[in-house]
Amino acid sequence: MNKTVVLVVEDDRPIRNLIVTTLKMHDYKYLTAKNGASAIMEASSHHPDIVLLDLGLPDMEGVDVIKKIRTWSNMPIIVISARSEDSDKIEALDSGADDYITKPFSVEELLARIRVTQRRLAIIQAGEEQEASIFINGQLKIDYTAGCTYLKGKELHLTPIEYKLLCLLSRNVGRVLTHTYITQQIWGNCSQNDIASLRVFMATLRKKLEPDKNGLQYIQTHIGIGYRMLRIE
Numbered sequence: 260m261n262k263t264v265v266l267v268v269e270d271d272r273p274i275r276n277l278i279v280t281t282l283k284m285h286d287y288k289y290l291t292a293k294n295g296a297s298a299i300m301e302a303s304s305h306h307p308d309i310v311l312l313d314l315g316l317p318d319m320e321g322v323d324v325i326k327k328i329r330t331w332s333n334m335p336i337i338v339i340s341a342r343s344e345d346s347d348k349i350e351a352l353d354s355g356a357d358d359y360i361t362k363p364f365s366v367e368e369l370l371a372r373i374r375v376t377q378r379r380l381a382i383i384q385a386g387e388e389q390e391a392s393i394f395i396n397g398q399l400k401i402d403y404t405a406g407c408t409y410l411k412g413k414e415l416h417l418t419p420i421e422y423k424l425l426c427l428l429s430r431n432v433g434r435v436l437t438h439t440y441i442t443q444q445i446w447g448n449c450s451q452n453d454i455a456s457l458r459v460f461m462a463t464l465r466k467k468l469e470p471d472k473n474g475l476q477y478i479q480t481h482i483g484i485g486y487r488m489l490r491i492e
Contacts, residue, residue: 263377264288266307268298268324269339270317274362278311278339281366287373295319299327307334309376311369314340314351322354329355335376339364345483352437352484359435378490379433394429397475397491399468401429410468420445421464424457428478428488437485461486 265282269275270293282289290305292298295316302310310328314321325336338351341362348359357379358372394401400409408415408425417425423445428436442453461478468477479487 262288263309263373263380264290264305264307265373266290266292266298266301266305266310268292268295268310268312268316268321270294270313270315274313274339277366278369281369285370293317295321295324298324302328302332302334306332308380309373310334310336312336312338312356314338314342314347322351325351325354325356335380337372337376339369348481348484349437349439352435353439357434375433375490396429396432396477396488399477399491401426415467417464417467418460420460421467424460424464425468428486432488433490435481435485435487441485 265287267275267278267282267289269278269291275291275293279289279291290301290307292301295318298310298312298316301307312321312324316324321338321340325338328334328336335357336355337358337360338348338356339360339362340347340351342348343361351359357376360369360372392402392404394403398411402408403426406422408417408422424441427441427444438454438457442448442450442457445457446453461480465478469475475491477488477491479489481487
């Protein structure tokens with residue numbers, strides 16, 4: 260059986276049953292919670308590997324559950340919500356969620372997001388994000404110690420801002436990073452000018468990483484929200 264334990268936090272019984280059935284069919288272990296209070300209790304008691312969290316819970320907002328968990332754990336949290344506004348997604352991601360799926364969703368999409376999170380979790384558990392001096396993703400290689408980046412074995416000439424952006428994305432591979440989070444990490448603050456600058460720098464970075472239109476895509480744009488580096492198999 261899959262060793263990954265998933266905590267499903269959902270008060271809508273049909274949706275909860277759909278998620279649980281999907282997890283069962285793919286040999287995941289699971290726990291369930293119908294409200295925020297029980298979700299926090301299950302998370303603190305059983306330390307699941309991944310949390311699937313609805314935002315509209317009967318006793319508290321899902322964002323408050325995220326903030327509470329983040330005071331003591333970095334366990335991956337994937338939000339599953341009917342709220343599709345960018346402001347809701349940004350609030351959840353800025354509060355500490357790792358990913359956001361909008362209802363209605365397909366089980367294939369859910370499983371794909373879980374697999375991405377599992378891969379990121381495996382990297383964290385191995386301590387590679389903190390300890391490794393070399394990052395490899397597909398044909399991309401970053402030598403953090405030397406401050407050099409290579410694509411297909413050839414060195415990429417990046418500006419200091421482009422390099423900082425690439426390192427930030429690579430250290431959070433598979434995770435959606437909001438405009439606010441990125442600009443605060445790169446420039447120390449967040450304004451409309453910073454976000455406009457971010458779009459320009461990200462566009463030039465992508466041209467260097469993805470020179471071929473039909474080649475590998477390393478950076479995924481989430482319009483109005485932010486960016487994610489994709490894990491290339």
